[in-house]
Amino acid sequence: MNLSFTLLLVNVVVFVGASEDWCYTGCENSPSRWGDHYEHCNGNRQSPINIDTKQVINNKNLQDFNLANFTKKDTMKNLTNNGHTVKCELEPGIEVSGGGLNDDYSTLQFHFHWGEDDLEHFPGSEHSINGHRYPMEMHIVSLKKGLNPTEAKANSEGISVLGFFIDVKEEIETGMPEVWERFSEAIPASGANVALSLDISIQDLLLDVDLTKYYRYHGSLTTPGCNEAVVWTVFQQPIRISKDLILRFTQNAGFTDVYRPQQSLHDRTVYGSSNLGATTPPSEGHEWCYEGCDHALSHWGDISGASCKGENQSPINIDSHNATYKPSLGHFSFFGFSDSQTMDYLINNGHTVNAVLKNGKVEVAGGGLEEMYTTVQFHFHWGNSSQHGLSGEGQSHRSTGSSHAKSAESHETPSSGGGSGSGGSEHAMDSHVYPMEMHIVSMKKGLTAEQAQKDPTAYAVLGFFIEATDDNDQPGIWKNFTDHLQMIQNIGSTIDLHQDISLDALLGNVDRTKYYRYKGSLTTPSCNEAVIWTIFKEPIKVSKNLVEKFSTETGLNNVFRSVQPLHNRVVYTTEVSSNPPSSPTPSSSPTCLFSLVLILSSLCATLWINQRQ
Numbered sequence: 001m002n003l004s005f006t007l008l009l010v011n012v013v014v015f016v017g018a019s020e021d022w023c024y025t026g027c028e029n030s031p032s033r034w035g036d037h038y039e040h041c042n043g044n045r046q047s048p049i050n051i052d053t054k055q056v057i058n059n060k061n062l063q064d065f066n067l068a069n070f071t072k073k074d075t076m077k078n079l080t081n082n083g084h085t086v087k088c089e090l091e092p093g094i095e096v097s098g099g100g101l102n103d104d105y106s107t108l109q110f111h112f113h114w115g116e117d118d119l120e121h122f123p124g125s126e127h128s129i130n131g132h133r134y135p136m137e138m139h140i141v142s143l144k145k146g147l148n149p150t151e152a153k154a155n156s157e158g159i160s161v162l163g164f165f166i167d168v169k170e171e172i173e174t175g176m177p178e179v180w181e182r183f184s185e186a187i188p189a190s191g192a193n194v195a196l197s198l199d200i201s202i203q204d205l206l207l208d209v210d211l212t213k214y215y216r217y218h219g220s221l222t223t224p225g226c227n228e229a230v231v232w233t234v235f236q237q238p239i240r241i242s243k244d245l246i247l248r249f250t251q252n253a254g255f256t257d258v259y260r261p262q263q264s265l266h267d268r269t270v271y272g273s274s275n276l277g278a279t280t281p282p283s284e285g286h287e288w289c290y291e292g293c294d295h296a297l298s299h300w301g302d303i304s305g306a307s308c309k310g311e312n313q314s315p316i317n318i319d320s321h322n323a324t325y326k327p328s329l330g331h332f333s334f335f336g337f338s339d340s341q342t343m344d345y346l347i348n349n350g351h352t353v354n355a356v357l358k359n360g361k362v363e364v365a366g367g368g369l370e371e372m373y374t375t376v377q378f379h380f381h382w383g384n385s386s387q388h389g390l391s392g393e394g395q396s397h398r399s400t401g402s403s404h405a406k407s408a409e410s411h412e413t414p415s416s417g418g419g420s421g422s423g424g425s426e427h428a429m430d431s432h433v434y435p436m437e438m439h440i441v442s443m444k445k446g447l448t449a450e451q452a453q454k455d456p457t458a459y460a461v462l463g464f465f466i467e468a469t470d471d472n473d474q475p476g477i478w479k480n481f482t483d484h485l486q487m488i489q490n491i492g493s494t495i496d497l498h499q500d501i502s503l504d505a506l507l508g509n510v511d512r513t514k515y516y517r518y519k520g521s522l523t524t525p526s527c528n529e530a531v532i533w534t535i536f537k538e539p540i541k542v543s544k545n546l547v548e549k550f551s552t553e554t555g556l557n558n559v560f561r562s563v564q565p566l567h568n569r570v571v572y573t574t575e576v577s578s579n580p581p582s583s584p585t586p587s588s589s590p591t592c593l594f595s596l597v598l599i600l601s602s603l604c605a606t607l608w609i610n611q612r613q
């Protein structure tokens, strides 16, 4: 009792200051005045900040953390309500290292920041991602080993804070998950302190957050004296709990809006962890676009370090009559495709709409692939809705003011052979283009980002054509999915994919045993020639009005690359008779003849190619 009182006193004095000294709202010394009394609060390395994911630099040294005793139960000693926050003090022996930290840190406490009951309009997280703030934020505070609190605050890396966003999980019942129900039940009234005896570990509270995906920057304590001594780790994925448990903080603690307003980044850099980088294809850091910037489509070849002028580029026109039958192109094994909880969030990255999957939940093997591939994301390529003749709204697209957005007027007819200047798919099938194409991107399992740069089979991309149908809002799952697009109208914005959507549901009844195979490249800079391409014969059928949403909601138009020369590559197919998908199946004897002609012609093509080599 005496001991815990002493610890409490030390922490209050050292970290928070007496509650009369400062406040968030309703007193003289509110955040805009903190600098008058605590000089560090006016510094150039203050926290919290907004994290602009477009400016984040990937750092391969930001690897896994070593978290000692995070899984040990009953390490939470006291829960204190000090009038600024609710803080949980921990027993000694909990430690943080790794994760790109230069030292070992001893964990002292964790605490929370929150807003008001109206979580949507008054969120309480301190950090934000692309301007999006969450209802709450949890901070796990550790001191560099061997330093006392005063020494730690004077050291530029004296303190490590692990920051976790807390978000509402809509689809679960109230009081869930149970560990959070039990923990939040203990929230004391303002000024009170309760001893805890919970059979819960810190890790239990972190739920299934991917601890390998995080942002890193150097900043400060977010309460006075704002010492610039903190190595910040902000995890990308939120802890998601039921709304009623978040409301226990806003309603039971006796105060609301306990967060510091955001501070300027100044000349600091925010780094992304190694695993965070795996969600996007590697790039050389050049800003590129499809049209209207220095590195527009026709100048991708000039981007230094990129392969866009290579001999094995994608997309291509697939000439079905010249595709070579390859018996080893068997059935795929799709792991996690039927799981409706694999999708993490949707981002408008200024080039496309990208659905990022949860780490390691989805995998692809078989289908002639020699190894297992981990699916990281899927995205889309599309044209311009007005040019599909889908509606007359083409000229009224919301202007993003961005160099990425292309106008219909300046659109150059792609050399894809579509003939009409319409289209949107990247690949063409017998010179026919579709209004949209979906790419499911997987990386060879276990490959680091660095290895992926050198491995010619680092990526497996599954390409699906999307055909627009005349009905409305079909299929229902696509209505559901595309409803998210209105939430990501700004470049860089994200929306959680909370709803139950599986890849299987999106792919519908497309026959996934019929496909083409060739070796090519990423279709965006740096155009790495490291992709095993699979293009499925049958398109996914989606209502025109939903296809149209991709351009009307995001303001992005004509986000596709035109077809590239095949050079001496071979396109393989799963079928002996590679009829164009639109051809009706001829009856018995013509089929044989037709197949024979195809076999002969593909044989000729093969021989001809072999002669050339």
Ligand SMILES: [Zn+2]
Pocket (backbone or CB within 6 Å): 111, 112, 113, 139, 222
């Ligand atoms: Zn904090």
Ligand SMILES: [Zn+2]
Pocket (backbone or CB within 6 Å): 286, 295, 302, 303, 304
């Ligand atoms: Zn350049």
Ligand SMILES: [Zn+2]
Pocket (backbone or CB within 6 Å): 379, 380, 381, 439, 523
């Ligand atoms: Zn793509």
